[in-house]
Amino acid sequence: MSRLTMDNGIVLPPGEDGVPTDPGHCYDRVPRLLGAGVPSIAQRTLSRRQVLRGGLALAAGVAVLGPRRVLADALQERTRWAFLSDTHIDSDPDDRYRGFHPYRNLQEVTGQIGYDLPDGLVITGDLARLKGQTAAYQNLKTLLGPVIEKRPTYLGLGNHDMREHFLQIFADRADTPEAVENKHVTAANAGPVRLVVLDTLFHVNRLAGLLGWRQLAWLETFLQRCDDRPTILFLHHTPRTGLLDSSELFDIVGRTGKVKAVVYGHSHVCGFSQYQGVHLINLPATGYNLQGGEPVGWVEAKLTGRDGEFILHCVGGSTDLDGRTTKLRWRA
Numbered sequence: 223m224s225r226l227t228m229d230n231g232i233v234l235p236p237g238e239d240g241v242p243t244d245p246g247h248c249y250d251r252v253p254r255l256l257g258a259g260v261p262s263i264a265q266r267t268l269s270r271r272q273v274l275r276g277g278l279a280l281a282a283g284v285a286v287l288g289p290r291r292v293l294a295d296a297l298q299e300r301t302r303w304a305f306l307s308d309t310h311i312d313s314d315p316d317d318r319y320r321g322f323h324p325y326r327n328l329q330e331v332t333g334q335i336g337y338d339l340p341d342g343l344v345i346t347g348d349l350a351r352l353k354g355q356t357a358a359y360q361n362l363k364t365l366l367g368p369v370i371e372k373r374p375t376y377l378g379l380g381n382h383d384m385r386e387h388f389l390q391i392f393a394d395r396a397d398t399p400e401a402v403e404n405k406h407v408t409a410a411n412a413g414p415v416r417l418v419v420l421d422t423l424f425h426v427n428r429l430a431g432l433l434g435w436r437q438l439a440w441l442e443t444f445l446q447r448c449d450d451r452p453t454i455l456f457l458h459h460t461p462r463t464g465l466l467d468s469s470e471l472f473d474i475v476g477r478t479g480k481v482k483a484v485v486y487g488h489s490h491v492c493g494f495s496q497y498q499g500v501h502l503i504n505l506p507a508t509g510y511n512l513q514g515g516e517p518v519g520w521v522e523a524k525l526t527g528r529d530g531e532f533i534l535h536c537v538g539g540s541t542d543l544d545g546r547t548t549k550l551r552w553r554a
């Protein structure tokens with residue numbers, strides 16, 4: 223069986239008619255492993271030209287927003303992303319909470335991001351305020367418009383999101399069927415790293431989060447089949463304390479060395495810690511803080527195959543740590 227080895231050492235198994243398939247798109251057999259009732263994932267075969275161009279990112283689920291052709295090149299050594307969480311956009315653009323104005327905060331943040339566009343954007347849920355009204359997602363779409371038009375954008379869901387309303391507004395950007403039934407999961411190879419955005423939304427407007435067995439099974443298979451590039455998981459809920467099946471998640475993470483970091487929001491607290499050698503990165507909220515001493519803003523991430531550099535940008539709350547850079551080395 224012939225195989226194609228790319229310049230960067232990636233070995234591509236041949237697809238139909240010898241055309242290489244995307245090495246990162248290794249979840250095509252997941253539906254069979256998960257059993258009946260799980261919708262199949264569209265298998266996408268890239269043309270040889272597309273593969274050689276290096277644009278290897280593919281979504282596992284609904285809606286990678288924005289033009290994927292600008293996703294970090296597979297041969298690129300570093301990729302730069304904007305990580306946000308808890309934007310809490312309301313149906314009323316003038317909504318304020320705890321003295322913060324989430325709509326204006328996100329306007330300011332997208333302005334900062336747009337000034338020097340990164341390779342892409344991830345938001346780890348609680349996109350909307352409270353119950354995820356359709357008009358809130360319309361407002362979010364408007365605010366993110368300038369970024370979505372130019373860069374791939376991955377939106378995760380939190381406990382203040384409503385999956386159906388979210389999909390109503392963003393479905394026109396959907397390009398693949400869902401990977402996990404009733405969950406919004408996306409994955410992409412972004413140059414030297416892989417990004418996987420999971421869905422921990424369990425009950426709208428209640429605190430606890432849940433991945434669920436189908437998503438966990440999908441994740442385990444996905445991680446088994448993907449290449450060895452460092453993988454970062456994104457989810458809304460705080461691992462260990464806010465996620466009901468956190469131990470099941472870390473059982474899976476523990477069985478592979480591929481996952482180097484878990485990025486999340488939910489607490490509206492900014493912080494870095496470690497669990498079982500995996501970096502836990504708690505993003506600040508963009509909408510508002512829940513404690514006066516916490517920053518409100520976003521994180522600029524510079525990622526390589528060996529490490530990550532995380533720069534805090536504040537637009538409100540405590541701005542003492544504005545510009546602080548945290549460097550993390552990936553576990554072996």
Ligand SMILES: [Zn+2]
Nearest residue numbers: 308348488490
């Ligand atoms: Zn929140």
